[in-house]
Amino acid sequence: MKKAQATRLNILQKAFELIYSKGYQTTSIDDIIATTEVTKGAFYYHFKSKDDMGLAIIEEILKPALTSSFITALQSKENPIDGIYSLLYNILMNNDYFKVEYGCPVANFASEMTPWNSKFSHVLEELTKEWIEVMINTVEKGKKDGFIRQNVNAKHVSTFIMSGYWGIRNFGKIENDKKAYLPYLEELKIYLNTLS
Amino acid sequence: MKKAQATRLNILQKAFELIYSKGYQTTSIDDIIATTEVTKGAFYYHFKSKDDMGLAIIEEILKPALTSSFITALQSKENPIDGIYSLLYNILMNNDYFKVEYGCPVANFASEMTPWNSKFSHVLEELTKEWIEVMINTVEKGKKDGFIRQNVNAKHVSTFIMSGYWGIRNFGKIENDKKAYLPYLEELKIYLNTLS
DNA sequence: ACAAAAACATACTAATTAGTATGTTTTTTG
DNA sequence: CAAAAAACATACTAATTAGTATGTTTTTGT
Numbered sequence: 001m002k003k004a005q006a007t008r009l010n011i012l013q014k015a016f017e018l019i020y021s022k023g024y025q026t027t028s029i030d031d032i033i034a035t036t037e038v039t040k041g042a043f044y045y046h047f048k049s050k051d052d053m054g055l056a057i058i059e060e061i062l063k064p065a066l067t068s069s070f071i072t073a074l075q076s077k078e079n080p081i082d083g084i085y086s087l088l089y090n091i092l093m094n095n096d097y098f099k100v101e102y103g104c105p106v107a108n109f110a111s112e113m114t115p116w117n118s119k120f121s122h123v124l125e126e127l128t129k130e131w132i133e134v135m136i137n138t139v140e141k142g143k144k145d146g147f148i149r150q151n152v153n154a155k156h157v158s159t160f161i162m163s164g165y166w167g168i169r170n171f172g173k174i175e176n177d178k179k180a181y182l183p184y185l186e187e188l189k190i191y192l193n194t195l196s
Numbered sequence: 197m198k199k200a201q202a203t204r205l206n207i208l209q210k211a212f213e214l215i216y217s218k219g220y221q222t223t224s225i226d227d228i229i230a231t232t233e234v235t236k237g238a239f240y241y242h243f244k245s246k247d248d249m250g251l252a253i254i255e256e257i258l259k260p261a262l263t264s265s266f267i268t269a270l271q272s273k274e275n276p277i278d279g280i281y282s283l284l285y286n287i288l289m290n291n292d293y294f295k296v297e298y299g300c301p302v303a304n305f306a307s308e309m310t311p312w313n314s315k316f317s318h319v320l321e322e323l324t325k326e327w328i329e330v331m332i333n334t335v336e337k338g339k340k341d342g343f344i345r346q347n348v349n350a351k352h353v354s355t356f357i358m359s360g361y362w363g364i365r366n367f368g369k370i371e372n373d374k375k376a377y378l379p380y381l382e383e384l385k386i387y388l389n390t391l392s
Numbered sequence: 393a394c395a396a397a398a399a400c401a402t403a404c405t406a407a408t409t410a411g412t413a414t415g416t417t418t419t420t421t422g
Numbered sequence: 423c424a425a426a427a428a429a430c431a432t433a434c435t436a437a438t439t440a441g442t443a444t445g446t447t448t449t450t451g452t
Binding site for chain 2: 107112121124153157160176183184186195
């Protein structure tokens, strides 16, 4: 019950990298077992289907990694305006787990799977709602602490910011250059300051 | 030289609908010829490959349709703040060519094709740059006409707005309900008013 | 140590894929 | 009207796909 978990995790991680760079549909199981150097038997011992593995990637790789870094980044600054900006700046400019040319893995999954696969839709909805909730709470706390105006709607602001993030990720993919992020970040900073 | 063009256009339109709802990879040529009721011979007479057809969809269907409606919507109001808001409101809430559950066709293409297909990346980059340019010009005109502050950076603002649009489209896909657009639109209105 | 279960390996299958080879029909043009 | 080119039709192919059937090896509990 130790080595087996390691191979399972190895499959998930390697498969994630392949899917993140090539997309879910274009990543075949043969691709995955070739790069992980496990056999098909091992793969289907751990996952009952390709979709089962895809969902496990979201639940076991993306969800914990992103949610924790999301929360700590937001809480790193006293003023949520600084917290939100530094979260987005760092995730776009300094994170080298994410690549400009590949966009946001969650947005990619959503874009590719969502209309025709309800299981994926569901876990992705849960995940994004969790993020929005975290950001809403941050904004509300900022209102209580006097950093943000009382008439700011936390849900609207959070949705607005998350949308911009997903969108600029797609721009980055197209332009294939982190420089594409800069105009967005500049305007984000100005926008965030209007909330105080 | 008349009926042939009609079949070509028919293929492009039906293929677009399939791709818009299911994605490019998951739409097979057999799918396309089944719904268009043309044969494989006809298909490959008009397009030399699947990618050739995909690019034709962008160039001949999406580009003209979107760019023209984009420009006229932006110019419909004297104040660009109203113009931009009504453009986004209408494209999100009133356009029934686009479906919530399928998102933005251009963003879908970008998300799915961009990292591994440079030809698609290129035409999509051209297309989005064109939109950004149009919006920049609108904002600049608004500055000249006194509707928008002089210290507003038109490029930053345009990129910021376009990002938000693409992102909220992805949210809509996940939530599968136009209501997901409303918090975004409310905050967009507030943001746009800070530009005046 | 040994049986049983867990973990992995190999060789297949049936379906689907983009694309082609080779036709026939329809239009156009001289 | 006839030949040539354009437009479409049919039947294939070779590769790839997710998934399975049937093994062997390794680990675990007793």
